[in-house]
Structures are given as C-alpha cells and as structure tokens.
Amino acid sequence: MRMLKPVAVPLIAVGLALGIGAIILAVSGANPIEAYGALIDGSLSSQKTVGRTLEKATPLIMGGLAVALAFRAGLFNIGGQGQLVVGGIFSAAVGFGFEGLPWIIHAPMALAVGALAGAAWGSIAGILKATRGAHEVITTIMLNFVALNLTDWLASNPWKDEGILSRTPAVEESALIPLWGSFPTGFLVAVAASIGCWYLLERTNLGFEIRSVGLNGDAARYAGISVQRIIIATMAISGLLAGAGGAIETQGVIGRYEPGFNAGLGFNGITIALLARNHPLGVIPAALLIGAMEAGGSMMQFNADVAPEITDIIEALMLLFVATPIVVRWFFSRQEAAEVSVTAGWGSS
C-alpha cells in the first residue's frame, strides 16, 4: 500500500474502465481498437478537435472545482447543476440586456454576474446548514429542482426570446467569450480558477480554515474558527465556481440560455472531483479526460458505429472504480503477495 500514490488510483481506475469498455465494445459487435481510434480521432487529432475537447472540459473543470472545494470543507455539494443553470441564465440576462458596452466590460460583467448568482444560490444551502442544521445533500438536491424550474420559467416568460422556443435572446457579441483560433478562451478562465482554488486552499487563512473544518470540525471550533461562517463561505465559493461554469458555457459555447442544454454538466462535476481526489489541480486532467471522451464520443458513434451510451458506460465505470478503491487495492495486494512469495522462497523467514 505504500506504493498507492494519490495518482495511481485514478490512473488504474481509468485503465480498468477503458479495458472493460473494450470488452463491452467487442460484445456489442464493434471493433474496440477502431472505436477507441475514433475516440482519439474525434478528440485529439486536430486543432479543431482539441479545441472541442477543451471546450467540453471547461464547464467540467468548473463543476469539478465546485464539488472538490466543498468537499475539502466536509460538504457534499450535489447542487452544482442548479448553481450552474442559475449562473448561466443570469450571465445571459446581462449578455442580452445591455447594448453598446465594450467587450472588455460587457463579457467580464456577464461572467461576474453569473458567478455571483451561482454563489448566492450555493450559499442558500450553506445558510440552511449553518443556521438550521439542514443537511446540504438534501437541500442542494431540492435547490436543483427549484433552480431548473425557475430558469425554465425565466426563459419562457420574462426573458423569453421572440419566436416559439423557450429560450433567452442571444447575448450581444460584446458579451461573448470568443474562440481564439480554435482555442476556447473560457478554458483559460477555468485553468485560472483551478490555480486560484489551489492557492486559496493551500496559501490563505480562509483555505486553512476550510481544510480544518473539513478534517475536524470540533477542533476547528476549539481553535476559534467559526464553523458556521466557513460552511456558508465554502458553499458560496462552490456556487460561485459552478455559476461561473454556467456563465462560460452561455457566453462561450451556446451564446444564450436554453433550458435543458446544460443538462448533466453540474452532475459531471462529482465525477471529476472524485477522479481528481478533490485536488483543485487534479481537476484539470480529470476534466480533460472526460471532455475528450465527450468530444470524441460522436466520432466514435459515426465512424465505428458505436452507441453514444458506451462513452457514458465507460465514464460510469471510471467513477465506480475511483469510488471503490477496494477494486484497485486488490490489484496492489496481488502485486504485494507476488513479491512476498518471491522472497519467501529464499528461506529468509
């Protein structure tokens, strides 16, 4: 177990998932090599596909950070989805609601308002937990439903575009987060957010307080840390990250808010955080991996005639293996057992 370095478990989990995925592919009648070839083709083969991978990874990084940061304070934020859609629609509102602003003001403003809306949404669960003791898993799930219905209503009533579709108007061009060639600029924001989260946790007093509360709430209280304040602050920052993820998606990919378009993005954050073992920098490779699978999944579907659900299955398997390290540990223990049997033969016992 000494060799069980933090990186090993996710790597083995990914390997196992891809291996079992290959078997499933073979059983379903596809050629696994061809299928995985198409997957790589669709995600990494050209500037355009790499750009797509980065674009897919961007909201995953933000959602993953939201879950990972909350987890470091001992909180399980299931509400990433709700915080994301709230952030998305508010950034859209700023995006289409103001005209004639220069890009340098308009885009950051829309992003900031979306992030703050997510923060506000996340802090509701924090306040409920800190003041009433309501468990954040329950409240964030409930708030997801509220958020989804609220944004649906906003997109089909006060903020509805002309026409029959329930969606907001397109945001002004000045509010878009542009592509730089085929490189999505929003990805830089997400990477900056990862580094920012790392800095927050490791180098600031607030981060020390968050980690202390997550590791031992009683000792944190003894040390004079207000656990309530940290719970609220953490949920707000967590919501801020998810909300910013929704804003980037709105301003950088979709160009408006459309109900249902972001489905599942917030929940994928849980997968990412688990793969990253709640490390803010680990979130980046984890999100790139899942992003690549999503970007390449359609290529796999067309070129290798593989059902799109297969990529979901492989993602689910990764999650399963990361969440149940016992499977991975079994590999290690077999390895150790093999080592022991080698030395035992020398009569050294």
Add this chain to the structure above:
Amino acid sequence: MPDHLLPLDSPTAVSDPVGVAAPPALEVRGVTKRFGDVLANEDVDFRIERGRVHALLGENGAGKSTLVNIIFGLYQADTGEVRRNGEVVNLNGPRDAIAQQIGMVHQHFQLVPVLSVAENVVLGDEPTRHGVVDLGEAAAVVQRLSERFGLDIDPQSIVEDLPIGIQQRVEILRALYREVDILILDEPTAVLTPQETGHLLEVLRGLADTGVAVVFITHKLREVMAVADEITVMRRGRVVGHTVPADTDESDLASMMVGRPVELRLKRTPASPGDKMLAIVDLVVNDDRQTQALNGINLDVRAGEVVGVAGVEGNGQRELVEAVTGLRGVISGSIILDGEEIAGRPPRQISTMGVAHIPEDREKLGLIGAHTVADNMVLNRYHHRPYSRHGIRRPAAVDDEATRLVEEFDVRPPNIAAMVATLSGGNKQKVVAAREFSHESKVMVAAQPTRGIDIGNIEFIHRRLIEYRDAGMAILLVSAELDEVLGVSDRVAVIYGGRIVSCEPAEGIDRDRVGRLMLSGADG
C-alpha cells in the same frame, strides 16, 4: 539494575508456595511478536503462579497488552511457547484460552448494556432447562459466585444502570462463572474512582487468596505497591525487571519503566499567588441534554497558583472547562478574566484575551490529525502575524515557530512536516501543550493534561505547569487523576454534582477525605 532486582531465571526470585517441583500455572518462554517493523515482544519470559497477584507494569507501548493478548489467544507468538501447568499449549483464540481456564477483563467492557447482570454473566454458556435458558438458575449461580468472592452484586440489575466499578465486577464474574483460575485484567483501574480502585484491589486480593492467579496490567505505581505479590516490568517489548514490593519502591519502579531516573514527586516551591486572574461567580451551565450541569459554582484562580479541580468524571468538569473557554454557552453567572467579563464570548475572543486551553480530548479537540505538526502548532493563531498577512499564510514563519516549539518541548520525532496523527499520544500532547503555553496567556485551563501518556511525558508536562505558574500564569487544572491534582495544585477544589463541595490548600490535605468528597459530595 539495582542489586535487589534479581535475575529472571533465579529460582529465588519468587517464593514458590506450591513447592519447587510444581510447574507454574502458566509460563511464557522466549516469546517474540512482531507487528510489521515493530518488535512488540522480544524474547519475553513470564511466570504466573497460583494464588498470587502479579502486576505487569510498563509504559504505553511497552508490550504488556501484546503479552497478555498472546496468553489469552488473541495473538499468536512468532516464536516461543506458552506452557499451562507445565504443558505446552496452543492458544489460537479466546475460546482456547477459556478452555484452559484463562479469563480476561478487557479495558473496554464487553457487556450488553440492556441485559441484566445474570444474563451478561451466562451469555454464551447459558444454563438451560428443556432447551430453554434458565434465567432463575443463572441468577442463582451468579448470586452464589458473587457472595463467594465478596463481589456484592444484584444479579437482576440491568448493566447500563450500574456504575463503571460494578460493571467491571460483572466482567470479573463472567470470567469466574467459566471457572477460570487465571484472571487477566487489562488496565482495570484506568476507569475507576479512587474508592472503586480500592474495592477492586480488595477483590483481586480475595481472588488470589482462593487460589486464582491474578495478572493485572497497570502503569500506576501506587496500586502495584498496594496489592501485588510480584511485579514484572516491561519496557520496549522486553522484560526489564522482576521483583516483589518488599524489595522496591515507587521511584525504582518508575525508573525501570522509563529507563532513566524519574522524579515522581514534583519538585516545587510554594506558590506566591498574585492578583485574581480568573473569577467564576454563580456560574450556571447546561450540558448537551440541556439539563443543568453546573449549579451556580464559585471559584477563583490567582496569578501564580494552580487550582486543581478533583472529581469523578461527569460531575460538571467538562462543562466548566467549556464555559470558561467559550465553547459552551452560559445560562447565568459570570466569568471574569482579569477584570473583564468573558462569559458567553466566542472562543477566539476569549483566547485572544488571554485564556489558553489544553483540552481533555486532544484527538477530538486539540489537534487536527491530518494537518502537519507545524500547522497544529499555530492552530489557533494562524491568523495572527507573523503567521499570515492580509489573509495570506506565511509558511516560513509558521515553520520557524514550530521548529522552535518542537525543540523546546522535545517533540519526537522532531519533524514539523509530519502529520500529527503519526505521533504517539505523549508527543501529541506535547504539541498541544507547546502551542498553548506559547501564547503567554493570563490563564491556562488544563483539562486532563496527562491522560493516557507515559510517565516521562507526565513528568515533563507537570514541570511545565509549575514553571509557568512560577512565571505568573493562573492555572486551572481539571483532572480525574487524584494524584495529579494533589501533586500539582496549590489549592484543591472538589466538584460533585455540579457544585464545588470543598476548596482548600493542597498542603497537608487528607487524600481519603478528598476521595470521599469526590464520591458522595460529603466527607462523612
């Protein structure tokens, strides 16, 4: 080794009431047991004789529990043998040990709280009639055993209603019911009040007189001297001495346990108390179930004195400590720190105003195990300069302070980057003590400051308490160890049922009277 400590293989080392020819009830020869890299027992020899009380003495981690667990079949020795009445036996589990009439009372009782005494005693080996458990017969058997060994227990009582000392007797009864003639007790007095300890020692004496071989593990020297017929001392997995009480004294035993001379009696000068630093006035505090735990207590601590609070646990000590440090709200009354009211203020404010706190539970409250030693050294000051500026931490400053404290308090290993969870209990406590003493506070609230740590570290912490007292700190010491309270304090307050029932100078205090006050709130 002092000359009265005879070599282990000397036939005169122990008197042999049965005669030289008869083998001992149980003998352990050359036992070695390894756990990974740790040598828990190394070439251990150990003899248990019928009708004698054998104290197994040693610090935490000396290998005592490993040895008795091997005798009770919970562990198997890597090498060496266990002989019962001269015959080599294989003990592959407690079942084998019980079949060999070996019984054990664990430190944590293995009783079913909601069952009666009789049910607990017969559990697993019930008397039956027509295939149905015969509880009447069980109660009768338990009654007979209880009378025969002077244990004084009602077989019908429900275990969870009984005090700890009586629950322990139920454990002993359970072993006796299985007709053991070797009874092992693992730290039996750790959980008992002084009175209960006295009763237990009488019971053990009585058991030995009926021919049972009694082995009890302890690190309390007073008990060893009071009841043991023989004493085996272990240190770092090895047996380092074997003697009888007549040939030794407490300070010899302590030196053997620790491996160097130890001052058992704290060297101390009389206190020179100054101004009133902490004044607790008519303080009423509730416990977690919102029932009153402190019923209006009054207590003062002056600069330069140690006030010890003695009491059986659960009489309001925890609530007192938590109220003074701000961890618990106050219903009424006041707590005055150097002229300023602190009752009901948040912990951080109280800490900043000058109250340091060594909490009773260092694992749960005092430390964050997954943080480094360095981070734990500044656990409640990380937000002050120079450890941070404008909310940004300054690891170099934290490391400097931690390095200084680790050296000053002799924390081992001296590695400030190690996770605190990897340290031993004594070293964890040194981290807590180092942090709290370094505040230069006006008042130190020390709750069970030496619980579960070695003699060497106890000595160290006690000396520090006195040093800081002499430097003018006001120290409120709360401890369940009467010896500690009496040895360190200048004044002793006894708490009973949420009231201070007595408060008097420690000089010349009557130990037995304090014990009675702790137990009943009155000295009659």
